[in-house]
Amino acid sequence: MRNPLSKAVMSIQPSGIRKFFDIVTEMKDAISLGVGEPDFDTPWHIREEGIYSLEKGRTFYTSNAGLKDLKIEISNYLKRRFGLEYDYNNEVLVTVGGSEAIDVALRAMLDPGDEVLIPQPCFVSYEPCTILAGGKPVIIELKGENEFKLTREQLLDAITDKTKVLFLPYPNNPTGAIMEYEDLKPLVDIIIEKDLYVISDEIYSELTYGRKHVSIASFPGMKERTIVINGFSKSYAMTGWRLGYAAGPSVIMAQMIKIHQFAIMCAPTTSQYAGIEAIKNGDADVEMMRDAYDKRRRYLVHSLRNMGLECFEPYGAFYVFPCIKSLGMTSEEFATKLLNEEKVAVVPGTAFGNCGEGYLRISYAYSIDNLKIALERIGRFVENYRK
């Protein structure tokens, strides 16, 4: 029999998170600080709108790019929040979560051999999706001493004649790092001069603390070479609805819509109706959740530092990325031992790239009470191994 599998798919390593997930599920009554999704329920007025759309029998396909009203609201929102101007008619695509938007953007832009710059540690899908789209992932290893921001030098070093796309994943999962105006500015002229395109994954854009999110697309000359990816999962606690979107220049968007049309048809209709309610009337919910995350963030950072773990101030997403190098263990060793000995699950930094070695991703999408119990156990564990 012939090999049924493609070489590309076989070249992709299974997700490091998956491996750890299997160990954790075996463990009875473990406390997890390992999730990448909000602990809040989707606000009721949003859920109610989804239910209403079902009651009304709105169970048909929508147009490929998404409901017109939703696209208008997305376009208004991007203007209102980040000063970005997109024509809802041909510059916005509603997708099945931000994940689909990432995949479709890569497939629309890459030819075999095109290089894609991926700053790591980062979300797990950029590298495999690049390979599946025929591109060549080029990893930029971000550094703890730069608080995991991408620097001008690192970008320059990674660019070759074949570089076409740069990923900008900020606010960042897993590090919690953000890139502010002053951080992005030095990258802009290089991106334009070297004629790169940017996929800016801004799914956590609503979750920044004390600092406002800035989109690279808002810099002069950048809108025409940036695909902004965002969605409803993190800001409105809507992970299970699978609803995201991409906004960018119509030349690229037209081709993304083409792929989406053949591969997906359209994002779930119920979710799209709920999405309209979320983006129109959800500002207060976002604020409430952001406020709760911020309190937990401060609490977590404070407690980890008290344990003597080096921990830079994460201003975005809902993760803290403490350094455990002082304990002389690898990330995976630490996470496995912590799970076995104290029954607390955290994700080793290496699940998000090799340069995550020496770090852990700890999520604060948990109640304070839950965090307190877990932190007590982590504290005991750290103290044991310091001796």
Next chain:
Amino acid sequence: MREQILKAIDKNSKISAADLAIMLGSTEEEVKAVIKELEDEKIICGYPTLINWEKIQCERVTALIEVKVTPQRGLGFDKIAERIYKFDEVQSVYLMSGGFDLTVILEGKTMREVANFVSEKLAPMEAILSTATHFVLKKYKEHGLPLVQTKTDERMLITP
């Protein structure tokens, strides 16, 4: 800072000043001082506990009474409201807009006790024109917190 502290303790008054200070990026001393200030100014008026009495089989009835009154010259509704809220069995008194004037929320051991209060204490008051008593059958949510269901975390333990 005052508003932030109030928002935080509105849902959980047991949170310690030390924890609150960490969460708000302040110091324990400052938080304590602000809370003291809020207590002195009667902005924080007390720290009651939200109890679901149904769960301990304790006989207790709650009634909501709509009251129409004649406001008194120079005193408006305040005087009559005070006469009502001074009774221990009265939990809350609100001045309302619309079809009646005061909402009185009453707790008693039995329906008879509530009925007696209304007929013997409340209704005969001179300024009171009429009352309409509604008994609470079941409490679902109080002070923003659901009393009936408990929620378990159904998320997968590890997700990217």
